[in-house]
Amino acid sequence: AQSLPYAPVPNQRRHASKHRLFVNELSHALFEFVVQLLPTTEELVVKEDVRKLLERLIRTIEPESRLLSFGSTANGFNLRNSDMDLCCLIDSVERLSASDLVVMLGDLLERETKFHVKPLPHARIPIVKLSLDPSPGLPSGIACDIGFENRLALENTRLLMCYAMIDPTRVRTLVLFLKVWSKRRKINSPYHGTLSSYGYVLLVIYFLVHVKNPPVLPNLQQLPPVRPISKEDTHIDGHNTWFFDDIDLLCQRWRSSNTETVAELLIDFFRYYSRDFSYNTGVASIRAGMLKKESKGWQNDLSSSKFHDSRERNRFCIEDPFETDFNVARCVTREGLYQIRGEFMRASRILATRPRALVALSQLCEE
Numbered sequence: 104a105q106s107l108p109y110a111p112v113p114n115q116r117r118h119a120s121k122h123r124l125f126v127n128e129l130s131h132a133l134f135e136f137v138v139q140l141l142p143t144t145e146e147l148v149v150k151e152d153v154r155k156l157l158e159r160l161i162r163t164i165e166p167e168s169r170l171l172s173f174g175s176t177a178n179g180f181n182l183r184n185s186d187m188d189l190c191c192l193i194d195s196v197e198r199l200s201a202s203d204l205v206v207m208l209g210d211l212l213e214r215e216t217k218f219h220v221k222p223l224p225h226a227r228i229p230i231v232k233l234s235l236d237p238s239p240g241l242p243s244g245i246a247c248d249i250g251f252e253n254r255l256a257l258e259n260t261r262l263l264m265c266y267a268m269i270d271p272t273r274v275r276t277l278v279l280f281l282k283v284w285s286k287r288r289k290i291n292s293p294y295h296g297t298l299s300s301y302g303y304v305l306l307v308i309y310f311l312v313h314v315k316n317p318p319v320l321p322n323l324q325q326l327p328p329v330r331p332i333s334k335e336d337t338h339i340d341g342h343n344t345w346f347f348d349d350i351d352l353l354c355q356r357w358r359s360s361n362t363e364t365v366a367e368l369l370i371d372f373f374r375y376y377s378r379d380f381s382y383n384t385g386v387a388s389i390r391a392g393m394l395k396k397e398s399k400g401w402q403n404d405l406s407s408s409k410f411h412d413s414r415e416r417n418r419f420c421i422e423d424p425f426e427t428d429f430n431v432a433r434c435v436t437r438e439g440l441y442q443i444r445g446e447f448m449r450a451s452r453i454l455a456t457r458p459r460a461l462v463a464l465s466q467l468c469e470e
């Protein structure tokens with residue numbers, strides 16, 4: 104009687120297979136759900152045409168300039184009708200200041216194009232905001248921001264793109280679903296005290312790299328480099344932007360031993376951020392794992408801080424992957440965080456009742 108094979112009692116077995124059925128059906132539904140929200144080829148073509156047109160116009164002011172996409176248009180996390188984030192890089196040494204460029208470009212675009220133009224030369228990061236009204240060929244119009252010399256944003260876009268490439272199905276499905284979910288549940292607005300899309304993407308990557316065991320993704324910023332790297336090549340404005348970006352090579356050498364389905368990961372994501380993440384003391388860092396607010400000087404100590412503002416800034420802490428002194432969640436207010444955590448809990452509750460997959464998705468994303 105030494106090695107009796109373990110056989111689950113029938114009741115447990117039924118339970119396990121019911122769970123399997125639920126997560127398989129939900130994974131399939133999640134995948135189908137995000138696929139129909141991807142941008143159409145026409146939309147991508149129109150956007151690329153817009154980028155080229157704008158680049159041509161900018162070159163009449165700064166001949167040595169390039170206009171590059173960043174954000175969701177460039178990292179594989181774009182949904183239908185998402186905004187365009189563009190960044191102008193100027194390769195000449197003598198160039199106009201960002202705020203002068205914003206003013207000049209604003210005037211030029213006003214004269215030469217049909218866009219509604221709003222130059223913001225005095226913003227923390229000076230940008231020109233553009234929009235195009237809906238038309239039959241472009242039912243949702245276009246919204247676009249043009250910034251200048253934002254090289255860190257180009258690099259963090261490339262980092263997120265590389266993470267998406269390692270495990271496209273699971274990573275993209277999770278991220279795209281959470282973007283839709285957070286928008287429909289109205290917790291995706293830094294202006295209203297909640298979190299940007301960029302913040303949610305970092306939460307997903309953090310979860311897949313540092314919370315899941317075995318991890319779904321490796322830590323691209325901590326892998327050993329294959330060739331020597333020089334400081335000049337990897338630093339931008341004093342920030343180390345190096346990461347392992349040879350994804351073909353990586354996929355030859357590394358494979359996650361985590362085989363969970365998208366649905367299992369999503370259920371666990373909601374559970375982790377509703378129950379386990381230490382909002383009061385922790386900082387989510389995709390570079391270094393869980394850090395302490397204290398060690399970064401990001402305390403949220405109500406008694407010792409005289410400044411309402413600085414206190415308010417660190418309720419929820421997500422370290423930017425490269426600009427490590429920047430808290431990506433700094434706009435999240437007390438009420439915003441309450442709302443966000445409430446939504447994580449609500450989602451967990453819905454999924455715990457194991458409804459049919461389509462019912463689950465429509466309840467989760469109910470507006």
Ligand code: CTP
Pocket residue numbers: 173174175176180181182185186188255256257259260282299300301302431
């Ligand atoms: N970004 C950043 N720091 C922030 C917010 C944004 O560097 N605090 C940069 C990132 O490069 C990010 C890009 O701006 O990829 C766009 O941010 P956001 O609009 O929040 O994300 P998207 O993925 O573009 O989401 P959406 O489709 O909702 O626009």
Ligand code: MG
Pocket residue numbers: 174175176185186187188
């Ligand atoms: Mg965007």
